[in-house]
Amino acid sequence: MRAISIYTRLLLPSFSPLLFQNQFKIFKPTAKPHINKSSFFPQLNLKSSATAMASSTTMGDNHGDGEIKNPRQVVKMLLSELQDEGLGAKVRRSIGRPELRSLDPFLLLDEFQVSPPAGFPDHPHRGFETVTYMLEGAFTHQDFAGHKGTIQAGDVQWMTAGRGIVHSEMPAGPGVQKGLQLWINLSSKDKMIEPRYQELQSKDITEAEKDGVFVRIIAGEAFGTRSPVYTRTPTLYMDFTMQPGSQLQLPIPENWNSFAYIIEGEGIFGNEKSAPIKSHHCIVFGSGDGLEVWNKSGSALRFALVGGQPLNEPVVQHGPFVMNTRAEIRQAMEDYYMGRNGFERAQHWQSDQ
Numbered sequence: 001m002r003a004i005s006i007y008t009r010l011l012l013p014s015f016s017p018l019l020f021q022n023q024f025k026i027f028k029p030t031a032k033p034h035i036n037k038s039s040f041f042p043q044l045n046l047k048s049s050a051t052a053m054a055s056s057t058t059m060g061d062n063h064g065d066g067e068i069k070n071p072r073q074v075v076k077m078l079l080s081e082l083q084d085e086g087l088g089a090k091v092r093r094s095i096g097r098p099e100l101r102s103l104d105p106f107l108l109l110d111e112f113q114v115s116p117p118a119g120f121p122d123h124p125h126r127g128f129e130t131v132t133y134m135l136e137g138a139f140t141h142q143d144f145a146g147h148k149g150t151i152q153a154g155d156v157q158w159m160t161a162g163r164g165i166v167h168s169e170m171p172a173g174p175g176v177q178k179g180l181q182l183w184i185n186l187s188s189k190d191k192m193i194e195p196r197y198q199e200l201q202s203k204d205i206t207e208a209e210k211d212g213v214f215v216r217i218i219a220g221e222a223f224g225t226r227s228p229v230y231t232r233t234p235t236l237y238m239d240f241t242m243q244p245g246s247q248l249q250l251p252i253p254e255n256w257n258s259f260a261y262i263i264e265g266e267g268i269f270g271n272e273k274s275a276p277i278k279s280h281h282c283i284v285f286g287s288g289d290g291l292e293v294w295n296k297s298g299s300a301l302r303f304a305l306v307g308g309q310p311l312n313e314p315v316v317q318h319g320p321f322v323m324n325t326r327a328e329i330r331q332a333m334e335d336y337y338m339g340r341n342g343f344e345r346a347q348h349w350q351s352d353q
Contacts, residue, residue: 154202
């Protein structure tokens with residue numbers, strides 16, 4: 001949610017271009033394209049990357065039960081520590097930090113903790129999707145198209161920003177609100193589609209249980225049960241709870257990238273003889289046809305498992321805009337400032353939160 005905080009400041013009277021530029025140095029730009037000095041935005045610093053992995057796998061029946069011949073092993077492990085974000089919010093960032101800029105097609109994963117009046121006021125997006133999964137409390141979303149709704153603990157909002165959206169995300173009640181937000185890149189052919197939403201209440205999320213392993217299937221398939229969520233970028237997203245002594249085997253398409261984020265407890269991933277990994281760690285897995293997990297502790301293990309088919313396209317990101325070229329990023333920023341090409345309603349809209 002770093003991008004959210006950057007553009008939140010742009011919309012506040014106390015906005016400082018110097019502050020904006022200093023914050024954005026963490027993206028380690030390779031170039032500084034020129035922007036008209038009369039533009040609302042300061043000089044651009046761009047984050048660029050090109051993917052090199054190949055994949056022809058599509059969403060299918062590979063997410064259900066099946067024999068795993070080549071289990072995925074842990075190739076990277078990161079502890080996600082609390083940091084300030086937005087206006088008074090706290091996040092634990094896994095993907096989208098210097099040690100793990102992205103994991104094609106994933107751009108960011110935050111575990112957020114927000115108490116009123118903190119939150120994420122009006123800010124834009126273009127070129128990707130955000131998936132918000134509430135763990136505790138509730139969040140209210142409002143956008144410039146007139147959509148407004150609240151997601152409670154266990155609910156999911158899958159937002160496709162497409163060609164452009166401006167929205168706010170604010171806590172809907174007292175106390176600490178907790179959740180996960182995942183950013184998923186869109187392919188070049190989908191970056192300029194119309195925005196859309198998929199919202200699932202907790203009671204409508206597909207669930208399954210087998211041998212002490214309970215799963216909520218946000219996207220994909222497990223234990224022969226499939227989620228109804230449509231994903232433009234082929235994706236699996238699951239919330240597992242494993243009881244003490246249980247074991248999980250889950251097929252994952254071989255050419256997909258995958259990672260896990262431990263919400264509570266500790267578990268052994270990939271190799272039964274390896275040391276257990278504790279909560280708030282992000283675990284990146286190598287190649288293979290599936291994942292094996294063991295809970296040998298005395299308490300429940302809860303983790304999110306995410307996987308996706310790489311897009312294998314260049315990525316250029318500036319804050320909340322994710323495109324394929326620097327020219328497209330310049331265009332996105334100019335469109336937002338000028339109120340055109342998807343941002344027509346941005347200039348005269350303000351949320352009531």
